[in-house]
Amino acid sequence: MKEEFILNNLRIKNEVISIKRLQELQADFDKTEQDGNLSNNEVFRSYIGNFKFQVPESLPDSKYIVVLAIEHNLAKVNFHLNGQKHEIIFSSPYHELGVSVEEMGKLVERDIIKETGYKVEHNRAMHLKLLAVRSGLGRYGRNNICYVDELGSFLSIYTFFTNYDFQDDNWYDLKMLDECEDCSICYDNCPTGAVSEDNFVIDIEKCIPLYNEIQGEFPEWFQSDIHSSLMGCIRCQQYCPANKKAVEKIIRLEDITEEETKMILDGRLEEKLALSIGRKLKMFDNVKHAEYYLPVIKRNLEVLLN
Template sequence: MTCDDVSMVLEDPQTLLRAVAAARGWVLGAVPAARVVEVRRGLEGAHAAGSFDSDFYDLELADAFHWEPPAELGEARSVIVVARPVTAGRLVFRVGGRTIPVVVPPTYRRFRAVGQEMVAQVDQVLRSVGHRAVAAELPKKALAVGAGLARYGRNNIAYFPRMGSYAQIAAAWSDLPAGEDPWRQPAMLEDCAACRACVVACPTGAISTERFPLHGELCVTHLNEWPGSFPDWLPGSAHNALVGCMRCQTTCPADKDVAGWVEDGPVFSDEETRLLLAAVPREELAAETLAKLDGLDTFMEHGLLCRNLAAVLAGEI
């Protein structure tokens, strides 16, 4: 970096933010706060046009977002979107002398901690130049794509350069002026034009070649994030992760460079696996087991993790 480069970084908060993000391997963009109104209209318009199953919309989308900026910020001028690479986890469950690997998809591992850290970093940098950032619960893919940071895959996941779909996204309201508006209309990856791999791999037909968006009500992730029994129509073979589903990511050629981003551990002993399959309450588990579970930080309620584990292991034992 030359002296001129350094002084430019120091003068322009957005350049400074991007430089800090890039140094960590993250990508960052800022859109005018008014774009949130447009995203909201798009989502509500799609709902009014019947694009979503109504039960699915009520459960997953109707109350998922806080469209208004927090009063504590004063005037919200921009929304800052950040994405960072994340790895999947490969847990091991011992059952009768066998070791069975079970995946935790990227973005579920240390879900809360990673998201909070991203916003805290942005806030810290902005405070050094007299501005602030406050976490935003908004449609993060739509904002990342609109900010020009990512493109949609046919599977509806956002793909980022060098991270593919293995990216955790965070958004924050800020009083920083957005500067030049980078907004882009949503576009699909070029790789998708001649590819249907995710459509074929999806165990429930949730991805369609006929329409965007996803049939979310059919997605295994939706089914295993929510309480209750799995529907009768869901084949046992559809379960492939402790929570979520990896089929449309592991088969995606656009993810070939990141498919190996998997971290091992922890290992659950025969006895620990037995207790989890029996859905023994957390209070009755050993501190060591709880530490392993809590280390995952998946945001999932204990009973649901036990239910999902039983469904994944059912095909193995």
């Protein structure tokens, strides 16, 4: 039942999967763990947490999960410094989507379920890529990232449990994109070797976002020229043939002024400037988050400017 919708000028595709498949989904994940393909890196483990494929206690009569893939475009932002303008790419997961969970929930009720009297509940405590691929909404790239037809890999996945019965039994193989079979672009462009030809699961401990989206010093093995984004990394996606259309839809964020750039690089936090930066980057709207993210931006920006 794959359909497409437009919400706030963003394309959304969807699929559904029965909760009868939850045990099989959990078995998929458990096998990956048992095969030793999941790193014990502390940061990585904090991301995957104790996610389980299970029915939420708040909606015990759930029958299906609605899986949404919504385009989340790359952004470019200009940082002004010493009379010069520096254009920097900002990877999509780190700036706001422009659509709220509430709006997506209403879309599910109005345009997908289309009947009144049913409950819908957002839930992110699952392994979303796996869920999207098994539902038939997406497929894996060789870089272990989820791709959706026409959206590429620059997207966000959202899931909603519902007690509506779609009477579909979607269950697809864990399949890689056909384009990946004879292509080496992603691992040729990965500067750290996190993506390899031989192993479908990436070496997360070599993956740049694991280090440049949190506070702290970079590992000694990091080279200054490996960075491609203000946060995160797009090297394995930027030149991917499956992203040919998606990379053309880069959005432009508001310029960061000279005064704001200098505040970042000086390691200062002036509330008015900090909140202005957060608004322009569509990243944070309070001082507490600014206190965490500005040191991260400072460290990354210094590398990119040099």
